[in-house]
Amino acid sequence: MNLHVEGVSKKFKNLKANDNINIEFTPGIWGLLGPNGAGKTTLMRMMVSNTKPSYGQIMLNDVNITELGSLYLDKIGYLPQQFGYDKNQTVKDFLHYIGALKGIKKKERNEKISELLSEFNLSQVRKKKIDNLSGGMKRRVGICQAMLNNPDILIVDEPTAGLDIEERRNFRKYLTTISKEKIVILSTHIVSDIEFIANYLILMENGKVIEVGKSDSLIQALDGKVFEVLVPESDMSRLEKEYKIMNFRNEAKGQVLIRYVADTPLKDSKPVSPSLNDFYLSKVKEV
16 A cells, blocks of 8 residues: 655645645554644645645555545544534444444444444443543544544544553554554654654654654664763853754753764763654754
C-alpha cells in the first residue's frame, strides 16, 4: 500500500497553510511533528478528504483519492483534536451510530464495538453518556470510533491528549501491533509519545516539510553533536545566543547542566546519545 502526497499546497486567502508537500507513505507509524501553525492539521484534513488541495494531488496506489471517493473513505480512520457527538448519546449508541454511517453491518458492529471497548478499558462505561465521561475516556471513545472500520490508514491528531501514563502506554502498544500492515500517522506535540514507536518522522514548519525519513537515520545524524556540560548560571544568556540548547537543569552552587547541539563542544563537555527531542528542537526555529 502506498499513499503519495504529490506537490500539495493549500491556500486560505493570503495564507499558504501547506506549501508543496511531497511525502510517500508506506505501512508503519509516521510521527508528524511541528509547532503550532506548522500546517499539520491542514495536511491531515486534506488526507481525509475534509478539504481539497489548492494545488497537487493525493494518490492511493497511483489513483487520485478524489476519483476513489467512498472507496478511499472506507479505508480511512480519523480522529481530530475534537470530535463531535450528541450530548445524550451513550458510548455504545455513539459507536453504533458512527458504525452505521460507515456502512458496517449490525452484527459486525456489535463484535467490533465489544472488541474495542475491551481493548481500551471502556466496557464498564458503555451505557454512560459521553458528555459525563472524563477527558481521557472521551479521547479513548474517539480512538474507538476511528478504528471501527478496521482502517488501512489511521490518522490521529494529538492522539494521547487527556490520557494518563498507563493509557498512553497501552495506546502505543496497540498502535505498534496494528501498524505492520497499516499506515498510521500521528500528529503530536508530545515527543515521547512517538519516540520509541515511530518508524518514520515528518518535521513541518511554516507550512513546509523540512525533514522526512526513517526515525533512526534522522536522529543518528546528530551522533557526536549532542553534549552535556555544567556552566555558571551567569553564562546562560550568552550561551543561549551562541548554542542550540535543548534542555537545562539547575544544579548546586549556581551551576546549570545544559544539553546542547554543536559541531565544536564547550570545554569539559560530555558527548551523549541523541534523542528525538534533540532532533526536533535542533531543527525547528520556533516551538
